[in-house]
Amino acid sequence: MTGTPFRLRPGLRVLARDVDAVQVGQDPRWAVVLDSLTPAEVATWARVDEATDLTALPAAAQHAGADPARVRELVGALHAAGLVRPDPPRARLVRGPTAADAAAWSLLRADAAGEDVVRSRADAVVGVVGLGPTGAGTARLLAAAGVGTLLLDDDGTVRSPDVAGGAHRWSDVGAPRPTALRRVLRDVAPDVRVDGDAEPDVVVVVEPDAADPARGALLTASGVPHLSVVVRAADALVGPFVRPGTADPCLRCLDLHRADADTAWPRVLAGTTAGRDDASRRGAPRPGEVGVLAAACAALASAQVLALLAGTVPLLCGTTAEIALPDVVPRLRPWTPHPDCGCAAPPAAGTATVRTGGTAGTSGTAGTVAAATTGTTTPGPARTRHAGPGVGV
Protein backbone atom coordinates (compact mmCIF):
# COMPACT_ATOMS: atom_id res chain seq x y z
CA MET A 1 0.00 0.00 0.00
CA THR A 2 2.87 2.36 -0.57
CA GLY A 3 3.30 4.61 -3.55
CA THR A 4 -0.08 4.50 -5.28
CA PRO A 5 -2.75 6.45 -3.40
CA PHE A 6 -5.72 4.42 -2.28
CA ARG A 7 -9.00 6.01 -1.36
CA LEU A 8 -12.51 4.97 -0.43
CA ARG A 9 -14.60 4.03 -3.44
CA PRO A 10 -16.52 7.07 -4.72
CA GLY A 11 -19.76 7.63 -2.88
CA LEU A 12 -18.70 6.02 0.38
CA ARG A 13 -18.97 8.14 3.50
CA VAL A 14 -17.69 7.55 7.01
CA LEU A 15 -20.53 8.02 9.47
CA ALA A 16 -20.40 8.37 13.24
CA ARG A 17 -22.09 5.36 14.79
CA ASP A 18 -21.13 5.15 18.45
CA VAL A 19 -18.53 6.48 20.85
CA ASP A 20 -16.21 3.68 19.71
CA ALA A 21 -17.51 2.93 16.23
CA VAL A 22 -17.93 4.40 12.78
CA GLN A 23 -19.72 3.03 9.74
CA VAL A 24 -18.28 3.12 6.23
CA GLY A 25 -21.01 3.27 3.61
CA GLN A 26 -24.79 3.06 3.93
CA ASP A 27 -25.78 0.41 1.42
CA PRO A 28 -26.17 -2.92 3.23
CA ARG A 29 -24.63 -4.67 0.23
CA TRP A 30 -21.19 -3.43 1.23
CA ALA A 31 -21.33 -1.14 4.29
CA VAL A 32 -19.12 -2.15 7.21
CA VAL A 33 -18.72 -1.04 10.80
CA LEU A 34 -15.36 -0.27 12.35
CA ASP A 35 -15.83 -0.81 16.05
CA SER A 36 -13.92 -1.14 19.30
CA LEU A 37 -12.08 2.06 18.37
CA THR A 38 -10.27 4.39 20.73
CA PRO A 39 -11.38 8.05 20.83
CA ALA A 40 -8.29 9.03 18.80
CA GLU A 41 -9.15 6.39 16.19
CA VAL A 42 -12.74 7.59 16.00
CA ALA A 43 -11.47 11.13 15.46
CA THR A 44 -9.09 9.87 12.76
CA TRP A 45 -11.80 8.02 10.83
CA ALA A 46 -14.25 10.88 11.23
CA ARG A 47 -11.94 13.00 9.08
CA VAL A 48 -11.75 10.44 6.29
CA ASP A 49 -13.67 11.04 3.10
CA GLU A 50 -13.29 9.86 -0.46
CA ALA A 51 -10.50 12.41 -1.04
CA THR A 52 -8.35 10.97 1.77
CA ASP A 53 -5.25 9.01 0.74
CA LEU A 54 -5.56 5.98 3.00
CA THR A 55 -1.93 5.04 2.48
CA ALA A 56 -1.04 8.17 4.44
CA LEU A 57 -3.70 7.66 7.11
CA PRO A 58 -1.57 5.67 9.61
CA ALA A 59 1.02 8.47 9.76
CA ALA A 60 -1.69 11.09 10.12
CA ALA A 61 -3.33 9.02 12.83
CA GLN A 62 -0.09 8.87 14.76
CA HIS A 63 0.02 12.66 14.86
CA ALA A 64 -3.52 12.57 16.29
CA GLY A 65 -2.45 10.18 19.04
CA ALA A 66 -3.78 6.96 17.49
CA ASP A 67 -1.83 3.74 17.05
CA PRO A 68 -0.72 3.71 13.38
CA ALA A 69 -0.47 -0.08 13.35
CA ARG A 70 -4.13 -0.45 14.29
CA VAL A 71 -5.17 2.13 11.71
CA ARG A 72 -3.08 0.36 9.08
CA GLU A 73 -4.78 -2.88 10.04
CA LEU A 74 -8.23 -1.36 9.57
CA VAL A 75 -7.26 0.15 6.23
CA GLY A 76 -6.23 -3.37 5.24
CA ALA A 77 -9.61 -4.65 6.39
CA LEU A 78 -11.34 -2.07 4.19
CA HIS A 79 -9.21 -3.32 1.30
CA ALA A 80 -10.37 -6.85 2.06
CA ALA A 81 -13.98 -5.67 2.21
CA GLY A 82 -13.64 -4.13 -1.25
CA LEU A 83 -14.28 -0.57 -0.16
CA VAL A 84 -10.97 0.88 -1.32
CA ARG A 85 -9.47 1.38 -4.75
CA PRO A 86 -6.39 2.98 -6.28
CA ASP A 87 -6.82 6.27 -8.08
CA PRO A 88 -7.90 5.71 -11.69
CA PRO A 89 -5.87 7.52 -14.35
CA ARG A 90 -6.97 11.14 -14.59
CA ALA A 91 -7.84 10.62 -18.24
CA ARG A 92 -10.43 8.02 -17.21
CA LEU A 93 -12.25 10.23 -14.72
CA VAL A 94 -15.85 11.07 -15.54
CA ARG A 95 -17.38 14.45 -14.89
CA GLY A 96 -20.73 16.04 -15.65
CA PRO A 97 -24.11 14.31 -15.88
CA THR A 98 -22.70 10.79 -15.70
CA ALA A 99 -20.33 11.33 -12.76
CA ALA A 100 -22.83 9.97 -10.23
CA ASP A 101 -23.47 7.01 -12.51
CA ALA A 102 -19.74 6.26 -12.64
CA ALA A 103 -19.52 6.48 -8.85
CA ALA A 104 -22.45 4.10 -8.44
CA TRP A 105 -20.92 1.57 -10.82
CA SER A 106 -17.63 1.92 -8.97
CA LEU A 107 -19.50 0.56 -5.97
CA LEU A 108 -21.33 -2.11 -7.94
CA ARG A 109 -18.38 -3.50 -9.86
CA ALA A 110 -15.96 -5.82 -8.13
CA ASP A 111 -13.11 -4.09 -9.98
CA ALA A 112 -14.45 -0.62 -9.03
CA ALA A 113 -14.09 0.48 -12.66
CA GLY A 114 -17.26 2.56 -12.81
CA GLU A 115 -15.66 5.11 -15.09
CA ASP A 116 -15.01 2.39 -17.67
CA VAL A 117 -18.65 1.29 -17.51
CA VAL A 118 -19.86 4.78 -18.28
CA ARG A 119 -17.24 5.56 -20.92
CA SER A 120 -17.93 2.35 -22.82
CA ARG A 121 -21.53 3.46 -23.37
CA ALA A 122 -20.27 5.91 -25.99
CA ASP A 123 -19.66 2.96 -28.31
CA ALA A 124 -23.07 1.40 -27.70
CA VAL A 125 -25.92 1.39 -30.20
CA VAL A 126 -29.42 1.07 -28.78
CA GLY A 127 -32.60 0.90 -30.81
CA VAL A 128 -35.87 2.20 -29.42
CA VAL A 129 -39.05 1.16 -31.20
CA GLY A 130 -42.20 3.05 -30.27
CA LEU A 131 -41.62 6.67 -29.32
CA GLY A 132 -44.62 7.57 -27.22
CA PRO A 133 -43.99 8.84 -23.68
CA THR A 134 -42.38 5.56 -22.53
CA GLY A 135 -40.13 5.11 -25.54
CA ALA A 136 -39.18 8.77 -25.68
CA GLY A 137 -38.39 8.78 -21.97
CA THR A 138 -36.26 5.68 -22.39
CA ALA A 139 -34.30 7.22 -25.25
CA ARG A 140 -33.77 10.43 -23.32
CA LEU A 141 -32.47 8.64 -20.23
CA LEU A 142 -30.12 6.50 -22.31
CA ALA A 143 -28.78 9.56 -24.14
CA ALA A 144 -28.21 11.37 -20.84
CA ALA A 145 -26.45 8.26 -19.52
CA GLY A 146 -23.92 8.50 -22.32
CA VAL A 147 -25.17 5.93 -24.83
CA GLY A 148 -23.46 7.00 -28.04
CA THR A 149 -26.00 6.04 -30.68
CA LEU A 150 -29.78 5.78 -30.45
CA LEU A 151 -31.75 4.43 -33.38
CA LEU A 152 -35.31 5.72 -33.25
CA ASP A 153 -38.21 3.92 -34.90
CA ASP A 154 -41.77 5.25 -35.02
CA ASP A 155 -44.01 6.33 -37.88
CA GLY A 156 -46.28 8.50 -35.77
CA THR A 157 -46.39 12.16 -34.92
CA VAL A 158 -46.27 13.80 -31.52
CA ARG A 159 -49.77 14.25 -30.09
CA SER A 160 -50.71 16.32 -27.09
CA PRO A 161 -51.10 13.21 -24.86
CA ASP A 162 -47.44 12.39 -25.59
CA VAL A 163 -46.34 15.35 -23.51
CA ALA A 164 -47.54 13.50 -20.40
CA GLY A 165 -44.32 11.58 -19.89
CA GLY A 166 -42.16 14.68 -19.84
CA ALA A 167 -39.95 13.74 -22.78
CA HIS A 168 -42.03 15.15 -25.63
CA ARG A 169 -42.76 18.89 -25.66
CA TRP A 170 -45.83 20.94 -26.51
CA SER A 171 -43.81 22.76 -29.16
CA ASP A 172 -43.29 19.45 -30.98
CA VAL A 173 -46.95 18.47 -31.25
CA GLY A 174 -47.60 17.62 -34.87
CA ALA A 175 -43.98 16.85 -35.67
CA PRO A 176 -42.82 13.32 -36.53
CA ARG A 177 -41.92 11.60 -33.28
CA PRO A 178 -38.34 10.68 -34.30
CA THR A 179 -37.65 14.21 -35.54
CA ALA A 180 -38.97 15.78 -32.36
CA LEU A 181 -37.13 13.34 -30.14
CA ARG A 182 -33.81 13.90 -31.87
CA ARG A 183 -34.05 17.54 -30.83
CA VAL A 184 -34.79 16.54 -27.24
CA LEU A 185 -31.90 14.08 -27.16
CA ARG A 186 -29.43 16.63 -28.47
CA ASP A 187 -30.55 19.01 -25.73
CA VAL A 188 -29.50 16.51 -23.04
CA ALA A 189 -26.60 14.90 -24.89
CA PRO A 190 -25.15 17.13 -27.65
CA ASP A 191 -22.81 14.40 -28.92
CA VAL A 192 -25.41 11.65 -29.23
CA ARG A 193 -25.77 10.08 -32.69
CA VAL A 194 -29.35 9.52 -33.79
CA ASP A 195 -28.94 8.15 -37.27
CA GLY A 196 -26.79 5.78 -39.29
CA ASP A 197 -27.06 2.13 -40.16
CA ALA A 198 -25.11 0.58 -37.29
CA GLU A 199 -26.42 -2.72 -35.99
CA PRO A 200 -27.98 -2.23 -32.55
CA ASP A 201 -26.42 -3.91 -29.53
CA VAL A 202 -29.84 -4.02 -27.93
CA VAL A 203 -33.38 -2.95 -28.82
CA VAL A 204 -36.16 -1.69 -26.57
CA VAL A 205 -39.59 -2.32 -28.04
CA VAL A 206 -42.47 -0.34 -26.56
CA GLU A 207 -45.90 -1.52 -27.67
CA PRO A 208 -49.48 -0.91 -26.59
CA ASP A 209 -51.56 -3.69 -25.02
CA ALA A 210 -49.49 -6.72 -26.08
CA ALA A 211 -46.18 -7.62 -27.66
CA ASP A 212 -46.43 -8.34 -31.37
CA PRO A 213 -45.41 -12.01 -31.81
CA ALA A 214 -44.07 -11.37 -35.30
CA ARG A 215 -41.73 -8.64 -34.12
CA GLY A 216 -40.52 -10.76 -31.21
CA ALA A 217 -39.81 -13.70 -33.52
CA LEU A 218 -37.89 -11.43 -35.87
CA LEU A 219 -35.75 -10.03 -33.07
CA THR A 220 -35.06 -13.48 -31.66
CA ALA A 221 -34.07 -14.75 -35.10
CA SER A 222 -31.78 -11.76 -35.60
CA GLY A 223 -29.93 -12.57 -32.39
CA VAL A 224 -30.30 -9.03 -31.04
CA PRO A 225 -30.97 -8.73 -27.30
CA HIS A 226 -34.33 -7.06 -26.85
CA LEU A 227 -36.41 -5.75 -23.99
CA SER A 228 -40.18 -5.79 -24.31
CA VAL A 229 -42.24 -3.02 -22.76
CA VAL A 230 -46.02 -3.27 -23.04
CA VAL A 231 -48.05 -0.27 -21.94
CA ARG A 232 -51.74 -0.69 -21.22
CA ALA A 233 -54.41 1.67 -19.95
CA ALA A 234 -53.64 1.32 -16.24
CA ASP A 235 -50.61 -0.91 -16.04
CA ALA A 236 -47.52 -1.93 -17.94
CA LEU A 237 -45.20 -4.89 -18.34
CA VAL A 238 -41.48 -4.29 -18.52
CA GLY A 239 -39.64 -7.40 -19.63
CA PRO A 240 -38.71 -9.95 -20.27
CA PHE A 241 -35.26 -9.07 -21.49
CA VAL A 242 -34.46 -11.64 -24.15
CA ARG A 243 -30.87 -12.50 -25.04
CA PRO A 244 -31.18 -14.85 -28.00
CA GLY A 245 -28.93 -17.87 -27.77
CA THR A 246 -29.06 -18.00 -23.98
CA ALA A 247 -31.38 -19.74 -21.54
CA ASP A 248 -33.71 -16.73 -21.45
CA PRO A 249 -37.35 -17.44 -22.30
CA CYS A 250 -38.39 -15.49 -25.38
CA LEU A 251 -41.63 -13.61 -25.99
CA ARG A 252 -43.09 -16.67 -27.72
CA CYS A 253 -42.37 -18.71 -24.60
CA LEU A 254 -44.52 -16.30 -22.63
CA ASP A 255 -47.38 -16.56 -25.09
CA LEU A 256 -47.18 -20.35 -25.01
CA HIS A 257 -47.37 -20.27 -21.20
CA ARG A 258 -50.32 -17.89 -21.40
CA ALA A 259 -52.06 -20.20 -23.86
CA ASP A 260 -51.51 -23.11 -21.45
CA ALA A 261 -53.33 -21.11 -18.78
CA ASP A 262 -55.98 -19.67 -21.10
CA THR A 263 -56.75 -21.47 -24.35
CA ALA A 264 -58.34 -18.31 -25.72
CA TRP A 265 -55.13 -16.32 -25.36
CA PRO A 266 -53.91 -16.78 -28.97
CA ARG A 267 -57.17 -15.38 -30.28
CA VAL A 268 -57.14 -12.50 -27.80
CA LEU A 269 -53.53 -11.74 -28.70
CA ALA A 270 -54.29 -11.79 -32.42
CA GLY A 271 -57.17 -9.41 -31.92
CA THR A 272 -54.99 -7.13 -29.82
CA THR A 273 -52.15 -6.80 -32.27
CA ALA A 274 -53.90 -7.17 -35.64
CA GLY A 275 -53.97 -4.01 -37.73
CA ARG A 276 -52.02 -2.06 -35.15
CA ASP A 277 -50.12 -0.13 -37.80
CA ASP A 278 -53.08 0.30 -40.11
CA ALA A 279 -54.48 3.77 -39.47
CA SER A 280 -57.78 2.86 -41.15
CA ARG A 281 -58.39 0.16 -38.52
CA ARG A 282 -57.38 2.05 -35.41
CA GLY A 283 -60.85 3.27 -34.52
CA ALA A 284 -61.13 5.83 -31.72
CA PRO A 285 -57.93 7.72 -30.85
CA ARG A 286 -56.02 6.17 -27.97
CA PRO A 287 -55.92 8.31 -24.84
CA GLY A 288 -52.15 7.99 -24.65
CA GLU A 289 -49.95 6.81 -21.78
CA VAL A 290 -50.22 7.86 -18.16
CA GLY A 291 -47.26 10.09 -17.35
CA VAL A 292 -46.08 8.50 -14.10
CA LEU A 293 -46.49 5.03 -15.57
CA ALA A 294 -44.47 6.00 -18.65
CA ALA A 295 -41.75 7.57 -16.51
CA ALA A 296 -41.51 4.49 -14.29
CA CYS A 297 -41.31 2.18 -17.30
CA ALA A 298 -38.72 4.39 -18.99
CA ALA A 299 -36.51 4.42 -15.91
CA LEU A 300 -36.75 0.68 -15.45
CA ALA A 301 -36.19 -0.11 -19.12
CA SER A 302 -33.20 2.24 -19.31
CA ALA A 303 -31.63 0.74 -16.19
CA GLN A 304 -32.01 -2.75 -17.63
CA VAL A 305 -30.33 -1.72 -20.87
CA LEU A 306 -27.47 -0.05 -19.00
CA ALA A 307 -27.04 -3.16 -16.86
CA LEU A 308 -26.72 -5.25 -20.02
CA LEU A 309 -24.26 -2.81 -21.56
CA ALA A 310 -22.21 -3.04 -18.35
CA GLY A 311 -21.82 -6.75 -18.95
CA THR A 312 -24.17 -7.95 -16.24
CA VAL A 313 -27.26 -10.11 -16.57
CA PRO A 314 -30.24 -7.78 -16.20
CA LEU A 315 -32.75 -8.82 -13.57
CA LEU A 316 -35.56 -8.89 -16.13
CA CYS A 317 -34.00 -11.72 -18.14
CA GLY A 318 -36.70 -14.34 -17.63
CA THR A 319 -38.85 -11.97 -15.60
CA THR A 320 -41.54 -9.38 -16.19
CA ALA A 321 -42.03 -6.38 -13.94
CA GLU A 322 -45.74 -5.69 -13.67
CA ILE A 323 -46.25 -2.01 -12.92
CA ALA A 324 -49.80 -1.05 -12.10
CA LEU A 325 -51.47 2.21 -11.23
CA PRO A 326 -52.09 3.75 -8.84
CA ASP A 327 -49.00 2.61 -6.94
CA VAL A 328 -46.56 2.12 -9.83
CA VAL A 329 -44.58 -0.30 -7.65
CA PRO A 330 -43.10 -3.13 -9.74
CA ARG A 331 -44.11 -6.68 -8.95
CA LEU A 332 -41.92 -9.37 -10.48
CA ARG A 333 -43.18 -12.44 -12.31
CA PRO A 334 -40.60 -15.06 -13.30
CA TRP A 335 -40.92 -17.05 -16.52
CA THR A 336 -39.26 -20.18 -17.79
CA PRO A 337 -38.57 -21.30 -21.34
CA HIS A 338 -41.58 -23.13 -22.73
CA PRO A 339 -40.80 -26.72 -23.71
CA ASP A 340 -42.65 -26.34 -27.01
CA CYS A 341 -40.77 -23.21 -28.07
CA GLY A 342 -37.31 -24.63 -28.49
CA CYS A 343 -35.62 -21.24 -28.30
CA ALA A 344 -33.50 -21.65 -25.20
CA ALA A 345 -29.83 -22.56 -25.19
CA PRO A 346 -27.66 -23.54 -22.23
CA PRO A 347 -26.62 -20.65 -19.96
CA ALA A 348 -23.77 -18.58 -21.34
CA ALA A 349 -20.62 -18.06 -19.28
CA GLY A 350 -18.48 -15.00 -18.87
CA THR A 351 -20.94 -12.35 -17.79
CA ALA A 352 -19.99 -9.92 -15.08
CA THR A 353 -21.80 -9.72 -11.80
CA VAL A 354 -22.54 -6.85 -9.49
CA ARG A 355 -21.63 -6.92 -5.85
CA THR A 356 -24.30 -8.27 -3.59
CA GLY A 357 -22.49 -8.12 -0.25
CA GLY A 358 -22.40 -11.14 2.00
CA THR A 359 -18.62 -11.17 2.41
CA ALA A 360 -19.09 -11.66 6.12
CA GLY A 361 -16.74 -13.77 8.17
CA THR A 362 -16.96 -14.72 11.78
CA SER A 363 -13.64 -13.74 13.34
CA GLY A 364 -13.61 -11.03 15.93
CA THR A 365 -9.95 -10.18 15.57
CA ALA A 366 -8.68 -6.93 14.17
CA GLY A 367 -8.80 -6.48 10.41
CA THR A 368 -11.62 -8.89 9.67
CA VAL A 369 -15.10 -8.42 8.33
CA ALA A 370 -17.81 -10.05 10.36
CA ALA A 371 -21.55 -10.10 9.96
CA ALA A 372 -23.45 -7.75 12.21
CA THR A 373 -26.12 -9.60 14.12
CA THR A 374 -27.02 -6.93 16.63
CA GLY A 375 -26.72 -3.20 16.93
CA THR A 376 -24.28 -3.45 19.80
CA THR A 377 -20.52 -3.42 19.67
CA THR A 378 -18.25 -6.07 21.09
CA PRO A 379 -15.41 -5.16 23.46
CA GLY A 380 -11.99 -6.14 22.21
CA PRO A 381 -9.58 -5.17 19.50
CA ALA A 382 -10.59 -2.76 16.79
CA ARG A 383 -12.27 -4.58 13.94
CA THR A 384 -14.72 -4.28 11.09
CA ARG A 385 -17.96 -6.05 10.60
CA HIS A 386 -20.56 -6.03 7.90
CA ALA A 387 -23.26 -3.42 8.36
CA GLY A 388 -26.03 -5.69 7.20
CA PRO A 389 -29.74 -5.00 6.76
CA GLY A 390 -31.19 -3.20 9.70
CA VAL A 391 -28.20 -1.04 10.45
CA GLY A 392 -28.10 1.02 7.30
CA VAL A 393 -28.93 4.67 7.78
Ligand SMILES: [Zn+2]
Ligand atom coordinates in the same frame (compact mmCIF):
# COMPACT_ATOMS: atom_id res chain seq x y z
ZN1 LIG B 1 -39.06 -19.22 -26.59
